[in-house]
Structure formats: C-alpha cells, structure tokens
Amino acid sequence: MDQDKNVSSFTRLDILIQYYLDRVTPYVVARWLTNLCLLIVFVVRIISIHGFYIIAYCLGIFLLNQFLLFLTPKQDPSFADDDDHAPSLPTRSNEEFRPFMRRLPEFKFWYITFKAFAISLILTFIPILNIPVMWPVLVIYFIVLFVLTMRQPKLIADQAPAAIKEGEMANYFGRKIAIDASMSIYQFLIAVRQNGENLTNDSGETTSHLMGMFYRTIRMIENGIKPVYVFDGKPPQLKSKELEKRLERRTEAEAEKTKAADAGDGEAFDKFARRTVKVTREHNDDCKRLLTLMGVPYVDAPTEAEAQCAALVKQGKVYGVGTEDMDALTFGADVLVRHLTFSETRKMPIREYSLTKALQGLGINFEEFTDLCILLGCDYCDSIKGIGQKRALDLIKQHRNIETILKNIDKKKYAVPDDWAYEQARQLFKVPEILPADATDLKWTEPDEDGLVSYMVKEKGFS
C-alpha cells in the first residue's frame, strides 16, 4: 500500500496497466464474457486432465469470498453506529440517504476475478501443484462453506446501512475525474484573498484562480489522477429566476461593500467582497489557457457543467465526478468523489458516493430519486414548505412520483407552490443538454514547460 519507495519504481508499469484498464472499463459485458471464457477454459482443463482439484478449490473459495465482498455494502467501522447523527451527510440531496457502496466495486471485482482465473490457469501447468486429493471431499467442503457464508451478507444487505467509500488519493491513481471548472474557479476567487482583495499581478489582473487551479491540478497529476475540467455553458431557462435572485443579492452586497469600505470596516468589506465574486469570461479563458499548457483537457458544456460531468461518467469517459455538489448524482453520475482535493493537506478522507448503491440503499429507482431531489429543492424550482428529508423520502417511497404525491397530499398542511415547474425540472435532470460522447476528445499530454513558464511568469507575474 504505502511503501512509497517501491511505488515510484512501479509507477511506469502502473500507468501502463491503468491505461488499459481505463480503456476497458466501459465494456462491462465484454469484460465478463472474457472472464467466462477463461473460466470455461479452466474447467475444461481441470476435467480433461483429472487433476489440480486443489487449485480449483482454492479458486472457488477465493471467488466466493470476493463475490461476498461484492454483495456486501461497504461499512466502515467508524460509520458503523452513526445511525442518528449521521455526521457529515450533506443536507441537500442526501441527508437521509445513505449512499451505498459495494465493499468491492464491480470493476475491481471483475479485475480481481480476471487475475484469479488467469493465475489459476497458469498454475495448472505447474506439475508440482497437482496435489492428489479426494475431490468429492473438496466439493462437499465447498458447499458447506458456501451455505454458511451466504447467510451473512443477507443480514447485512437487509440493513443497507451507510456506505460511503473512503480512501486516499492514491486509490485514484490513473483514474480520470471530471471536475466542474467554474465551481473550482469560484471557490478560488472566494478563498484566495489577502487584505480583502484577490491576488493580482502588477497590472492588476486577478491571479487567484490561476494559482489555485495550477497547484490543485499539479497535486492531482502528481497522484496520478487525470482531471478533465468542464466549463459551464449557458444556464438553462428555468434557472433564470434563480440567477436573478443571485444578481440581486450580488448588487446588494456590492452596495454593502462600498459602504464598508467607506467606513473603513475591513472585516465587513471582506465579507461582502466575497459575496460579490463572479466568475467571468476572462477567468475561464485564463484557466483554459493554463490547462492547455499543462496538457490537461477541458470540455465546454453546452449548459450545466455538472450535467456534462455526469454525462462523461455515463459515457464511460471518466471514472467519476470530483465535486462537492450533490447535484451531480441527480444528473445520473454514478460515481461522485468528494474532498478529492484537500485530503492530502487536511485530514479529510476522500469520499466516494455511488448512485446505484445509494438508490439500492434507499430502495428507490432513479426516476424516484430525481423526484426526491426536486422535492428537497433544487436550483430550478421551489420546493414544498414543511417537507424535508424524511417526509420527502417517505412520500416518494409511498407514492413513487410527484404527481401521485400531489394527488394524495393534504394541501392545506403543505402549501404547494403556484405554477410549480417540477416537470420541467425533472426533464432537465433526465435529459440534460450535453455533448455526445464523440464530441469530447480527452487527451492528456506532457506539459509545455516553456510555455507554462512564459505564461505564468511573464504574463501573470508568478515567480
């Protein structure tokens, strides 16, 4: 695991292997068919030469063991008893939902079985391993074990408890991760400031976003993560109301800011300055330039970056979405990685959320999940007062969709908003405007060091 001395010497090979693994990841059926073929070859060989039963037995036990891990939700000891005060589940779309992660993800399960089949097959060519045993004994042994072990996971699965996968950066070695660029830039602009102002170069251009983007990307690449940045496009129509509100608030904050500046109130100034932050075209262009120089690909989303990120996951082009925003799950991204960036600096573990496992845990399907998220409140429309996490989930479980809920609900108690646009919102989640798979070409190349230096140092005044 963490024997870093060895790691470096294997890095090359790792990268190579990971490269092929990545390419193979989307082809689930083909992968398993390959395994099936291997298994058949193995079985045929065992039967035809009447030997090596011990290897078959070991293989069987191993497969059984892995299969159990595959069925079992990941249950971290530290999360074992957080039933009431689920400490860090976000409020928005998944306070009550216990994201549900297999202890052994599908891909890893496949990979490990693949290796197991291959190794077993090879072992059958080593005569010394042909240890004579009574094969019926082994079969009985195996059946007993099988029956015994198959009982447990049912118990665990029935409880379907919290299952967030936690891990280190290193676990994502070689993985491709889609990241909402605008969101990151926004965060950099907000967080990276000194005396209430962003960092700037001599000519007064803001450089906070470049700083953050630069270091963060470096960090990820160092860890073998291949990031793809996704830039926001035009916001959808439905969001305009929300955006109006934001603009209003920003203008308000602007006024407060000026007031604070006049009064010489540094703290207040800082506070309001953060609220006036907006990601501009220039910021985006700067970052795109930087990314190009660093050899990191980016994608221009037609509308929402989160939606495009999710699409990249669905298309199998990246492993997951790296974000703090739970909306990515609503857009159908199966894998969501949180705290991806600061796990190294701070002691925050990386958390991986899986949509499929979460749905499993909640006992609902994706349409119902979408409705659930709308009920809980999204950017696109209002939500019903008095319905929060628990009630929303209960209602969804009972009625399965918003229409039925509306029919059955006591409208006096829970005021449904006028002209509630939940249907359009649902459409946006279901069929978001995204680029088709062949429109995005993700290539990671060597950084252009000279270009980087000249851009950062000469143009932006870095040292």
Place this chain on the structure above:
DNA sequence: ACTCTGTCTCAAGACGCG
C-alpha cells in the same frame, strides 16, 4: 419526549516556515 424542518452562522485554497 421525540422527530422533523427551517433558520442562523461560518468558512471557503495551497504552501511552507517555525
């Protein structure tokens, strides 16, 4: 007594030095 919701507040990035 308990559960659930809504509201408030706060912080926000990454580095390295001591």
Place this chain on the structure above:
DNA sequence: TTGAGACAGAGT
C-alpha cells in the same frame, strides 16, 4: 454561492 453544525420552534 455551497455545506456543516447548532439551535429553535412546530408537529406528532
């Protein structure tokens, strides 16, 4: 903006 945590108030 976002999430997280703490808390108060309404509902059961």
Place this chain on the structure above:
DNA sequence: CGCGTCC
C-alpha cells in the same frame, strides 16, 4: 499544528 504568504 498555526499562521503568514502567494500575486
């Protein structure tokens, strides 16, 4: 670790 600095 906490805190000052990055530009």
